[in-house]
Amino acid sequence: MSKGFMFVCDGSNGAGKTTVIKGIEAHLISKGYEVVLTREPGGTEIGEKIREVILDPNTPQMTDLAELMLFGAARAQHIEEKIKPALEAGKIVISDRFDAATFSFQHYARGIDLSVIKTINDLALNGFKPDLNIILDLDPEIGLQRVQQRGEGLDRLEVEKLDFLKRARDGYLMQAKAAPDSFTVIDASYSAKDVLAQCLQAVDARMAQK
Numbered sequence: 167m168s169k170g171f172m173f174v175c176d177g178s179n180g181a182g183k184t185t186v187i188k189g190i191e192a193h194l195i196s197k198g199y200e201v202v203l204t205r206e207p208g209g210t211e212i213g214e215k216i217r218e219v220i221l222d223p224n225t226p227q228m229t230d231l232a233e234l235m236l237f238g239a240a241r242a243q244h245i246e247e248k249i250k251p252a253l254e255a256g257k258i259v260i261s262d263r264f265d266a267a268t269f270s271f272q273h274y275a276r277g278i279d280l281s282v283i284k285t286i287n288d289l290a291l292n293g294f295k296p297d298l299n300i301i302l303d304l305d306p307e308i309g310l311q312r313v314q315q316r317g318e319g320l321d322r323l324e325v326e327k328l329d330f331l332k333r334a335r336d337g338y339l340m341q342a343k344a345a346p347d348s349f350t351v352i353d354a355s356y357s358a359k360d361v362l363a364q365c366l367q368a369v370d371a372r373m374a375q376k
Contacts, residue, residue, distance in 0.1 A: 170253035171373060172296040174264040175365075178335050180309030181302035181354035182361060187260055189362040190369055194258055202252045205262035207240040210247045216240040230276045234286055237268050241290040250294070265291065266299050266341055266349070274337025275330045295348070298372045300365055301338045302354040306331035 173190065175183045191201045207217040219225065220236050241264075252259050265287050272278045306328055342349035350368040354361055 169256040170258055171376065172249060172253060172259040172261065173369060173372075174261045174266065174296045174299045175302065176263050176266050176299055177302035177338055177352075178304040178306060178309045178354065179331065180312035181304040182312075182358055183262055183302060185358050186300070186302065186362055186365050187262055190260055190365060193366050193369070200255075200257045202248070202257050202259045203262075204244070204248055204259060206244060206264055206267065207237055209240075209244040209249075209261070212243045212247075213240040230272065230278055231282075233276075234268070234272045234278055234283060237272070238286040238290040241265065241268075241287070242292075245291065245294050259296075261296070264296055264299070266301070266338060269341060270334045270337030274340070275334040297376065298368065299342075299349045300368055301342055301349055301351045302361065303335065303339065303351050304354040306335055308355065 175187050175190070177183065187203060191203060194201050206213070207220050208214045216236050216239060220228075220233060220240075249259055249261075268287055269280075269283060273280050273283050310328070310331065339351065342351045350365075352361055352364045352368070
């Protein structure tokens with residue numbers, strides 16, 4: 167068993183992941199923990215280069231299988247280079263997205279066969295799993311409005327049609343229902359303060375169990 171903890175903040179686009187992650191980080195640091203923030207795809211030099219390819223809106227010709235395999239490659243590097251060493255050193259890792267996103271976007275939204283996704287993901291994970299996936303759940307229409315209000319360019323996944331984003335949301339909820347011990351779903355339609363408070367309760371409760 168690893169010495170540290172790994173929490174994943176995932177869910178709908180525009181649900182407030184960045185705010186929640188910063189809030190959890192501050193909360194844990196105040197308790198004396200050393201925290202490592204990371205993200206997927208990315209987290210390492212190789213992973214960040216893969217991220218640029220995956221999310222580039224100018225690469226619409228990328229096949230679904232190529233996209234899946236790129237996510238897997240970035241995750242394999244991420245775990246071995248950054249996540250495992252941090253956990254073994256007793257640190258707490260907070261990741262902006264992880265493998266639940268792959269099942270939601272590539273299986274439920276894209277429609278890639280589940281067995282193919284499991285094969286790629288299992289190779290990347292090599293038996294590893296995070297302690298808790300915090301899913302920020304939000305109506306995709308509201309999430310898209312929030313993303314657009316940022317005034318930033320949309321990446322290749324954010325420009326997908328609303329039906330795609332709705333299927334991805336359903337994917338998160340179905341995963342959470344199937345594995346309640348590994349997932350906590352937070353209604354992200356509430357105020358940022360209330361959402362963060364619920365997330366901190368989930369984090370503290372999981373740490374108390376281990």
